[in-house]
Amino acid sequence: MRLFVAGGQGLVGGRLVERLRAAGHEAAAGSRRTGVDALTGAGLGAALAGVDVVVDVLDTPDMTTEAATAFFRGTTTRLLAAEQSTGVRHHVLLSVVGADRALANGYHAGKVAQEDAVRDGDVPFSIVRATRFHEVVPLLADLLTVEGVVHAPRTRVQPVALDDVVDLLARVAVGPPTGDTTDLAGPEVFDLDDLLRTALTASGDPRPVRTVGGQAFGAESADALLPLGDHLTGARPFPGRPAG
Numbered sequence: 001m002r003l004f005v006a007g008g009q010g011l012v013g014g015r016l017v018e019r020l021r022a023a024g025h026e027a028a029a030g031s032r033r034t035g036v037d038a039l040t041g042a043g044l045g046a047a048l049a050g051v052d053v054v055v056d057v058l059d060t061p062d063m064t065t066e067a068a069t070a071f072f073r074g075t076t077t078r079l080l081a082a083e084q085s086t087g088v089r090h091h092v093l094l095s096v097v098g099a100d101r102a103l104a105n106g107y108h109a110g111k112v113a114q115e116d117a118v119r120d121g122d123v124p125f126s127i128v129r130a131t132r133f134h135e136v137v138p139l140l141a142d143l144l145t146v147e148g149v150v151h152a153p154r155t156r157v158q159p160v161a162l163d164d165v166v167d168l169l170a171r172v173a174v175g176p177p178t179g180d181t182t183d184l185a186g187p188e189v190f191d192l193d194d195l196l197r198t199a200l201t202a203s204g205d206p207r208p209v210r211t212v213g214g215q216a217f218g219a220e221s222a223d224a225l226l227p228l229g230d231h232l233t234g235a236r237p238f239p240g241r242p243a244g
């Protein structure tokens with residue numbers, strides 16, 4: 001099977017391309033550094049010639065609703081148009097669990113607009129939503145740090161290992177389009193402050209964590225970022241958690 005991973009040089013994309021190739025598939029990676037710009041459409045037609053499946057793991061650092069929506073809706077619209085003209089038969093999107101319950105965060109608003117563009121499009125699709133990755137927890141601590149103290153709102157999270165996300169994406173990409181959304185979360189639910197303390201302790205980082213009011217990442221309630229109802233659970237526990 002021939003697959004094209006849009007954003008295939010990124011954190012998720014790089015590992016996904018390796019996983020697909022190891023399974024014997026022909027997987028190409030495309031991003032601006034390989035001459036494929038999904039926002040302008042440059043290089044997309046040539047990159048998608050003969051491709052069966054596109055997996056979209058593009059990302060942007062833009063966090064305002066306007067900029068994130070322009071990026072996610074814009075790149076998806078370009079990709080789907082190129083897929084239709086080249087005969088791609090399955091579009092797979094990676095999105096974020098709970099984005100639709102955390103719209104005060106502009107990035108999440110962009111992901112919801114992206115999901116809508118995929119559902120409204122004409123290419124058969126599968127949407128995989130994952131919770132925050134284990135691997136980005138140290139970055140979250142940095143984002144929440146003010147004057148050397150990590151400020152953790154009372155939000156609950158269920159982080160998942162990147163490898164579990166890649167396993168699921170690889171499986172979905174080579175299967176038939178689901179026409180639906182599949183949520184994936186890790187095996188444990190944490191209060192965000194506990195998770196950050198666990199991660200900082202495991203890495204020998206002395207920053208204290210202070211629990212504060214409000215919710216993280218634009219969540220509308222403490223449980224908004226947890227999967228609701230049916231979901232898949234990753235096998236890998238959060239590293240560094242004390243036994244017991």
Ligand SMILES: NC(=O)c1ccc[n+]([C@@H]2O[C@H](COP(=O)([O-])OP(=O)(O)OC[C@H]3O[C@@H](n4cnc5c(N)ncnc54)[C@H](OP(=O)(O)O)[C@@H]3O)[C@@H](O)[C@H]2O)c1
Pocket residue numbers: 006007008009010011012013030031032033034036037038039040056057058059060075094095096097111129130131132133136
């Ligand atoms: N981090 C989390 O906890 C989490 C949780 C759930 C879902 N996700 C989703 O996971 C996805 C992938 O995230 P990631 O961390 O792997 O991102 P990443 O490491 O920042 O990679 C993003 C990729 O997109 C490419 N890109 C950006 N703009 C582009 C453009 N205009 N045209 C073509 N390529 C472009 C980048 O390459 P160039 O710079 O070379 O273009 C890069 O390969 C995102 O959609 C995110 O919403 C993340």
